């Protein structure tokens with residue numbers, strides 16, 4: 001399998017992360033991608049660098065105002081003498097507040113959904129590189145006749161980023177950018193999100209469309225990030241009605257009990273019959289992940305991958321979460337081995 005990776009991910013090296021009412025040591029850190037790439041190299045995989053696709057693929061998904069915000073806010077924040085070295089909100093618009101103020105504090109609140117996506121001096125560069133990794137993997141699969149696959153080692157991850165909102169460690173929605181890019185030459189594509197967290201940004205971006213089917217399996221969000229979405233009743237709106245499928249899985253579910261949910265997703269994907277499949281591959285569904293949402297074992301990832309590969313679709317795997325650095329290498333190689341074993 002073609003594997004795409006850029007060391008530029010390390011340009012995003014967050015120092016602040018706020019949850020449960022307190023600052024914590026950040027979890028979405030360069031060591032994650034380094035652990036993944038080390039595991040892949042040890043397993044003998046060849047790794048290629050991404051190409052630069054320019055601004056148009058990201059502009060096809062995100063709003064101009066949001067892209068300008070991401071690219072310029074750190075410099076403006078620093079020039080304004082803000083106290084924290086990283087851009088971090090201290091206020092968000094409530095349900096009855098819809099104006100975008102010109103002041104920096106309000107602007108940061110407007111374009112972020114939580115306090116887990118701090119913007120440092122080079123977060124923008126790392127995010128652009130991450131989206132180029134996803135695009136390079138996608139172009140590779142598009143260029144090959146027949147069924148092929150590629151893996152994009154994206155960092156920062158992307159599936160919590162909306163058209164104009166950052167959050168949940170995500171800035172540019174890599175999988176949405178890649179799917180939209182593929183849609184230029186294909187009539188319908190599908191996204192299967194197996195990260196432990198609901199792919200809320202991806203759902204939001206395609207919620208009114210029938211040409212991109214979004215499916216997400218995740219830990220029940222009742223008391224789990226992202227809390228406000230990921231429920232089964234969210235089926236899409238307008239032209240998109242019926243083209244979003246959420247399968248919340250009870251917290252702590254292990255692979256044997258997870259597989260029927262996966263099979264339900266795969267049945268829906270089969271009947272949609274997309275030209276290409278994108279998998280939002282979060283390895284934070286792992287039993288040893290600090291988020292402790294689901295209980296998938298290393299061998300379980302191989303079984304999940306095998307069943308996805310049996311759809312027999314051109315497939316792009318896009319890295320999302322996964323925070324147990326000690327096990328990321330073996331989990332990604334287990335997933336890819338399971339996937340390749342079923343394809344051959």
Ligand SMILES: [Zn+2]
Pocket residue numbers: 195196197282284320321322
């Ligand atoms: Zn996640």
